[in-house]
Amino acid sequence: MDSQENLQPINRPERHQNPNSKTYLLVSILILFVAISFTFTKTDYYKIQLLRHKFSSHSNIFQAFLEFLAPTQKPRKTQTPKPISKPPYCVLWMAPFLSGGGYSSESWSYILALHENVKSPLFRLAIEHHGDLESLDFWEGLPVSTKNLAVELHQTECTMSKTVVICHSEPGAWYPPLFETMPCPPGAYQNFKAVIGRTMFETDRVNAEHVNRCNKMDYVWVPTEFHVSTFIESGVDPSKVVKIVQPIDVKFFDPLAYKPLNLDSTGHLVLGARTNSLNSKFVLLSVFKWEYRKGWDVLLKSYLEEFSGADGVSLYLLTNPYHSDGDFGNKIVDFVENSDITKPVTGWAPIYVIDNHIAQTDLPRLYKAADAFVLPSRGEGWGRPIVEAMAMSLPVIATNWSGPTEFLTEENSYPLAFDRMNEVTEGPFRGHLWAEPSVSELRVLMRHVMNNMDEAKARGKKAREDMIRRFSPEIVANILADAIQNILEKSND
Numbered sequence: 001m002d003s004q005e006n007l008q009p010i011n012r013p014e015r016h017q018n019p020n021s022k023t024y025l026l027v028s029i030l031i032l033f034v035a036i037s038f039t040f041t042k043t044d045y046y047k048i049q050l051l052r053h054k055f056s057s058h059s060n061i062f063q064a065f066l067e068f069l070a071p072t073q074k075p076r077k078t079q080t081p082k083p084i085s086k087p088p089y090c091v092l093w094m095a096p097f098l099s100g101g102g103y104s105s106e107s108w109s110y111i112l113a114l115h116e117n118v119k120s121p122l123f124r125l126a127i128e129h130h131g132d133l134e135s136l137d138f139w140e141g142l143p144v145s146t147k148n149l150a151v152e153l154h155q156t157e158c159t160m161s162k163t164v165v166i167c168h169s170e171p172g173a174w175y176p177p178l179f180e181t182m183p184c185p186p187g188a189y190q191n192f193k194a195v196i197g198r199t200m201f202e203t204d205r206v207n208a209e210h211v212n213r214c215n216k217m218d219y220v221w222v223p224t225e226f227h228v229s230t231f232i233e234s235g236v237d238p239s240k241v242v243k244i245v246q247p248i249d250v251k252f253f254d255p256l257a258y259k260p261l262n263l264d265s266t267g268h269l270v271l272g273a274r275t276n277s278l279n280s281k282f283v284l285l286s287v288f289k290w291e292y293r294k295g296w297d298v299l300l301k302s303y304l305e306e307f308s309g310a311d312g313v314s315l316y317l318l319t320n321p322y323h324s325d326g327d328f329g330n331k332i333v334d335f336v337e338n339s340d341i342t343k344p345v346t347g348w349a350p351i352y353v354i355d356n357h358i359a360q361t362d363l364p365r366l367y368k369a370a371d372a373f374v375l376p377s378r379g380e381g382w383g384r385p386i387v388e389a390m391a392m393s394l395p396v397i398a399t400n401w402s403g404p405t406e407f408l409t410e411e412n413s414y415p416l417a418f419d420r421m422n423e424v425t426e427g428p429f430r431g432h433l434w435a436e437p438s439v440s441e442l443r444v445l446m447r448h449v450m451n452n453m454d455e456a457k458a459r460g461k462k463a464r465e466d467m468i469r470r471f472s473p474e475i476v477a478n479i480l481a482d483a484i485q486n487i488l489e490k491s492n493d
């Protein structure tokens with residue numbers, strides 16, 4: 001596919017003959033097509049942003065867009081035969097498909113699970129980007145098959161009244177959105193067969209504005225029992241709240257399918273003396289966005305207090321910025337200097353930061369190179385890296401609160417106790433509570449795992465079994481398909 005070719009139509013006057021709906025579809029498809037091109041340039045990107053800006057000022061465009069997708073008006077080249085055999089219903093999944101980040105990878109995992117496992121569904125699948133800005137890096141890192149699927153599903157023809165819309169994003173993005181994004185649903189709620197909000201939070205409650213937005217939905221899907229109870233306790237209509245767990249690609253995250261990444265050449269040393277594969281006995285890995293919520297301070301304190309340069313242990317942090325610059329080495333050194341942690345006589349236990357981009361395809365190899373995974377978060381929606389590590393059969397130490405309580409057990413992991421509930425002091429969830437994981441418990445658990453690797457490996461093995469049994473794409477695809485089928489049957493008119 002060539003970006004020039006795809007860019008052309010917009011400049012051709014004859015394509016503008018049908019001014020309202022067609023132009024909008026064109027722009028929308030164009031944005032996706034241009035993004036899909038492998039020869040993407042900065043100039044193209046700015047053009048798209050301009051186009052987007054221009055068209056987003058029209059209030060009715062999304063309705064027009066959907067109307068345009070009606071079968072009779074479809075400009076599709078590769079029409080599949082026998083339209084009669086196609087189910088009349090659509091599931092339009094709206095999510096930050098092109099953004100990267102939590103909701104993005106979640107939404108892809110649902111789409112891929114459905115696409116690959118539900119062979120004769122009652123509905124056709126459509127996708128639309130919504131809820132966050134596009135990231136070219138992310139898009140370019142997606143497998144070609146996923147990109148092709150994106151184009152295919154983006155062209156699915158849907159009729160509004162037969163469409164179940166899933167707004168997979170934070171409620172502020174739902175119609176009417178509180179920031180600039182394609183609204184979801186793309187038009188009045190009642191125009192659709194049903195509208196579902198799929199969201200989650202990392203604190204002990206849902207704020208009033210979000211509760212109102214949830215209650216406008218026909219259903220609210222959340223990933224865990226923790227969310228079912230926090231949403232209902234916060235005032236979301238209990239009859240609307242449905243638990244739909246998240247899938248994990250257990251074939252992709254399969255320890256038997258990979259050789260470990262060579263850690264000697266991965267990450268840069270920020271504290272302690274360099275170890276190598278010969279003198280490092282125990283490798284701890286953590287994966288997180290650099291934010292207070294993730295408890296990196298708890299992790300550093302526990303690790304540096306428990307271990308020293310003589311232990312033969314190393315800690316690798318795969319991290320990326322969150323509303324902050326990316327100089328994690330200095331942040332860590334600053335943190336240690338300003339803390340009351342005393343430097344052991346044998347020197348600091350080494351800490352490495354991996355802040356260069358690790359391609360999604362190398363991620364399993366990184367997990368494979370570790371002996372254990374640790375994440376003392378204060379709160380998690382789901383905890384994707386935890387689940388990935390578990391699928392990779394790693395023993396996991398993670399805070400026993402919020403989303404991960406859905407899957408952490410004493411048999412498959414090391415649930416980390418917390419000292420107390422603390423108030424969130426900044427950001428949009430100020431005043432909510434989340435857990436304060438125990439530094440001393442974390443020290444005990446890390447040491448225990450290191451000294452009891454046979455037990456830890458057995459828990460890692462159980463972890464993978466649990467991930468396969470509960471969250472493999474086939475399992476979750478069936479849960480999803482059943483939930484959607486129920487909705488279609490209930491709302492039949």
Ligand SMILES: *[C@@H]1O[C@H](CO)[C@@H](O)[C@H](O)[C@H]1NC(C)=O
Nearest residue numbers: 400401405410414415416417
């Ligand atoms: C983890 O939390 C659950 C409650 O959510 C509790 O029942 C369980 O005992 C806890 N496990 C550990 C190891 O603290």
